[in-house]
Amino acid sequence: MHAIVESPCGDADVTEVAPSALGVFVGRAITLVLVAGPLIAIALAVVFLWGRLFSVHDLALTAVFYVVTGFGVTVGYHRLLTHRSFRARRWLKVALASAGSLAVEGSPISWVANHRRHHRFSDRPGDPHSPHMRGNEVLGQLRGFAHAHVGWLFGNDPTSVRRYAPELLDDRDCLVISRMFPLFAVFSFVAPFLLGWWLSGAIGGALTALLWAGVARMALLHHVTWSVNSVCHMFGKQPATQRDRSTNIPVLSLISFGESWHNFHHAHPASARHGALAHQLDPSAALIRLFERLGLATHVRWPTELQIAACKAA
Numbered sequence: 001m002h003a004i005v006e007s008p009c010g011d012a013d014v015t016e017v018a019p020s021a022l023g024v025f026v027g028r029a030i031t032l033v034l035v036a037g038p039l040i041a042i043a044l045a046v047v048f049l050w051g052r053l054f055s056v057h058d059l060a061l062t063a064v065f066y067v068v069t070g071f072g073v074t075v076g077y078h079r080l081l082t083h084r085s086f087r088a089r090r091w092l093k094v095a096l097a098s099a100g101s102l103a104v105e106g107s108p109i110s111w112v113a114n115h116r117r118h119h120r121f122s123d124r125p126g127d128p129h130s131p132h133m134r135g136n137e138v139l140g141q142l143r144g145f146a147h148a149h150v151g152w153l154f155g156n157d158p159t160s161v162r163r164y165a166p167e168l169l170d171d172r173d174c175l176v177i178s179r180m181f182p183l184f185a186v187f188s189f190v191a192p193f194l195l196g197w198w199l200s201g202a203i204g205g206a207l208t209a210l211l212w213a214g215v216a217r218m219a220l221l222h223h224v225t226w227s228v229n230s231v232c233h234m235f236g237k238q239p240a241t242q243r244d245r246s247t248n249i250p251v252l253s254l255i256s257f258g259e260s261w262h263n264f265h266h267a268h269p270a271s272a273r274h275g276a277l278a279h280q281l282d283p284s285a286a287l288i289r290l291f292e293r294l295g296l297a298t299h300v301r302w303p304t305e306l307q308i309a310a311c312k313a314a
C-alpha cells in the first residue's frame with residue numbers, strides 16, 4: 001500500500017496539465033497542512049481537552065472510519081484498481097474507490113499511477129518513493145527513510161497517468177470519482193463532525209468526533225500507508241523475493257489490513273492475498289474472499305501452491 005497526498009487539488013492527475021509554479025506551491029501547502037496539521041491538532045487537544053478527550057462515540061466513529069477508508073485503499077485502490085487482483089460488480093468498484101478517496105491519499109487515478117510506477121522501478125531510479133536513493137551511510141539512510149515516508153510528497157516529480165493508468169482514464173466511474181476527490185476529502189471531515197453532533201447532541205461532541213474520527217484517523221492511516229513505503233522497504237525479512245528491497249513486517253499486518261506482507265506482494269503483485277501463509281494475517285484478503293463468496297467479486301487471483309510453497313521453504 002503506497003499512498004499519496006500527491007494531488008490534493010485533484011485535477012492535475014486527471015488532465016495531465018503541467019502545474020504552474022503557483023499550483024505547485026498551493027499543492028505543497030495543502031500537503032503540509034494535511035501532514036503536519038493533524039499532529040498539531042492532536043497536541044493542542046491533549047493540552048486543552050485533558051480528562052474529556054474522547055467519548056465512546058468518538059472511539060466507535062474512529063474505528064468505523066479507519067476500517068472503511070483503510071479497506072477503500074487496500075482492497076479498492078490497491079488490489080482492485082492498481083493490480084486487478086479481482087473483478088468487482090460495478091457498484092462495489094464505485095463504493096471501494098469512494099471509500100479510498102475518503103482516506104485523503106489522492107484521487108484513485110493518481111494513486112494507481114504512482115503505485116504502478118513504484119512497482120515498475122522498485123528501489124531503482126524512477127521509483128517515486130524508494131528509501132534507497134540517498135546513499136548507504138547512516139545519514140543517507142535517514143534521509144532515504146524520510147523521503148520514502150513523507151518527503152516525496154513534497155517533491156516535484158509527477159507521474160504520468162496516461163502512461164501508468166490509461167485504462168482508468170477511460171473508466172467513467174474512476175474519472176468522475178477522481179474529479180470529485182476534493183469533495184470526498186472535505187466529506188471525510190464533515191461526516192464525522194455531523195455524526196458526532198447527532199450522536200452526542202452537542203457541538204462539543206461534534207468537534208471531538210471531527211478531531212478523532214476525522215483528523216487523527218486520517219493521520220494514522222496516512223502513516224500506516226507511508227510505513228509500507230518506508231519501513232517495508234528498509235527492515236524485515238525477504239522470504240519471497242530479493243529482486244528489490246521490499247520486506248515483510250508482521251507487526252504492521254493488522255493495522256495495515258495485510259499490506260505489510262510487502263515482500264510477497266512485490267514478488268506476486270497481482271495476488272489478491274499478500275500474507276500468503278495461513279498464519280499471516282491479511283484482513284484485505286479475507287474481505288475479498290467474503291466478496292467472492294457473496295458473488296460480488298469474480299476472477300480472484302489467489303496465490304498458487306507453488307508461490308506459497310516457495311514462501312514456506314524460505
Ligand SMILES: [Zn+2]
Pocket residue numbers: 118228229233246262266
Ligand atoms: Zn513497495
Ligand SMILES: [Zn+2]
Pocket residue numbers: 001078082083115119265269
Ligand atoms: Zn502494489
